[in-house]
Amino acid sequence: MTQSTDAAPHGGVTIPHDALVAFTTEVFTGRGVPEGRARTAAEALVHGDLTGLTSHGLANLTRLYLPALDAGRIDATAEPEKITDTGAAVLLDGRRSLGLWAATEALDLAADRAAQTGIALVTMRDATHFGCAGHHTARIARRGMVAFLASNCGRQRIARPPGGRAAMLGTNPFSIAAPAGDRPPYVLDMSTTVVPTGKVRAAARAGEPIPEGWLEDAEGRPVTDPRALDAGEGFLRWLGGDPATGAYKGYGLGLMVEVLAALVPGAGLGPAPEALNGDGQPSGRDDDIGLTALVVAPGALRPGPDFDAEADSLFGSLLNCPPLDPARPVSYPGRPEELTAEHRRRHGVPLSAQCHAELTALAAEQGLGFPEPVVAQDGLPSAGVR
Ligand SMILES: NC(=O)c1ccc[n+]([C@@H]2O[C@H](COP(=O)([O-])OP(=O)(O)OC[C@H]3O[C@@H](n4cnc5c(N)ncnc54)[C@H](O)[C@@H]3O)[C@@H](O)[C@H]2O)c1
Numbered sequence: 001m002t003q004s005t006d007a008a009p010h011g012g013v014t015i016p017h018d019a020l021v022a023f024t025t026e027v028f029t030g031r032g033v034p035e036g037r038a039r040t041a042a043e044a045l046v047h048g049d050l051t052g053l054t055s056h057g058l059a060n061l062t063r064l065y066l067p068a069l070d071a072g073r074i075d076a077t078a079e080p081e082k083i084t085d086t087g088a089a090v091l092l093d094g095r096r097s098l099g100l101w102a103a104t105e106a107l108d109l110a111a112d113r114a115a116q117t118g119i120a121l122v123t124m125r126d127a128t129h130f131g132c133a134g135h136h137t138a139r140i141a142r143r144g145m146v147a148f149l150a151s152n153c154g155r156q157r158i159a160r161p162p163g164g165r166a167a168m169l170g171t172n173p174f175s176i177a178a179p180a181g182d183r184p185p186y187v188l189d190m191s192t193t194v195v196p197t198g199k200v201r202a203a204a205r206a207g208e209p210i211p212e213g214w215l216e217d218a219e220g221r222p223v224t225d226p227r228a229l230d231a232g233e234g235f236l237r238w239l240g241g242d243p244a245t246g247a248y249k250g251y252g253l254g255l256m257v258e259v260l261a262a263l264v265p266g267a268g269l270g271p272a273p274e275a276l277n278g279d280g281q282p283s284g285r286d287d288d289i290g291l292t293a294l295v296v297a298p299g300a301l302r303p304g305p306d307f308d309a310e311a312d313s314l315f316g317s318l319l320n321c322p323p324l325d326p327a328r329p330v331s332y333p334g335r336p337e338e339l340t341a342e343h344r345r346r347h348g349v350p351l352s353a354q355c356h357a358e359l360t361a362l363a364a365e366q367g368l369g370f371p372e373p374v375v376a377q378d379g380l381p382s383a384g385v386r
Pocket residue numbers: 001002053055056129130131132133134151152153171172173174175187188189190191192194195196197199331332333334335336337
């Protein structure tokens with residue numbers, strides 16, 4: 001779950017948000033990504049660290065995006081190509097363009113169209129990894145619209161259908177966001193498996209066990225060693241866990257994403273005959289990802305202030321729900337991340353020691369300066385636990 005703490009992890013540092021975005025922009029432009037596109041992508045990537053969704057933040061720069069750019073699996077300058085345009089629905093070929101940028105473009109296009117038609121869909125094949133789905137949808141909620149974004153994982157297969165022996169699907173994330181009056185927007189942003197791979201890998205890097213319920217072995221028994229995922233000995237479980245506790249709902253949501261985000265645009269599919277060749281172990285690559293962006297513009301359907309007032313009342317009522325524990329007030333998805341982000345925009349973004357070391361090494365390699373840590377009031381850099 002989202003971290004609420006703001007202290008830099010032990011041995012880590014706190015870096016000003018804008019400086020992190022500027023650094024990340026420079027890294028992308030150094031790899032040939034055009035300036036404006038690089039900045040959009042940098043904002044999407046730093047969003048993970050800014051909001052506490054660190055499994056999809058800067059830790060992925062050296063692990064995922066730069067290797068994919070270097071290998072040509074992401075094309076730094078490719079322009080998505082329009083295949084079909086019906087007005088309210090657009091099909092694009094993403095042409096391996098940088099997903100952190102292309103998802104923002106897809107949602108902006110859908111929002112511009114929805115402002116006229118009330119609803120619009122932009123769907124893309126041959127896309128690449130877009131980071132945190134909620135970063136992209138929240139931007140549209142701030143424009144007063146309701147946004148949905150989903151992505152499959154191309155042909156990457158790491159989760160098995162409940163009761164099945166072969167891995168067939170990815171973590172298939174989606175997000176839906178809506179305005180909440182003057183409050184932070186509602187932003188549900190989640191993998192449809194119990195956790196994304198990034199959280200398992202973060203535990204493996206930290207040498208920590210994972211809770212029972214994230215991974216299972218070939219026979220369905222719980223696995224608490226996170227290294228099992230990349231050793232091919234652990235399968236991610238669906239949200240809900242077991243069939244008796246709702247696994248078919250998580251699995252069904254994963255398939256919803258596969259249908260809307262990949263089957264509709266004609267992207268790579270997880271479940272395919274080749275998934276059954278071999279021993280059923282995790283297989284395939286997250287190339288030819290599909291994504292779908294859908295925007296509803298309430299203002300085009302019911303002009304006037306009613307929608308905004310009712311959204312304000314809806315989310316305000318939830319916040320006023322009496323809590324079980326007075327120390328833990330009731331919230332709604334998206335609010336904890338936005339409150340964290342507001343604080344970090346002012347006071348800096350904590351990075352783990354490992355992430356900081358990776359980024360400073362990258363800076364040295366590319367001949368870039370790395371931003372200085374925020375200096376705390378006692379005059380010491382706000383590094384580590386003080
Ligand atoms: N691009 C990809 O291929 C890919 C794949 C998987 C996941 N992801 C991303 O990984 C990120 C993390 O996913 P996750 O499943 O670990 O999310 P999570 O479990 O951290 O959060 C899930 C949802 O729960 C809500 N939530 C958490 N604590 C809350 C609280 N106290 N009160 C109210 N709501 C609360 C959050 O706002 C969020 O909407 C997401 O940004 C997701 O888009 C991306």
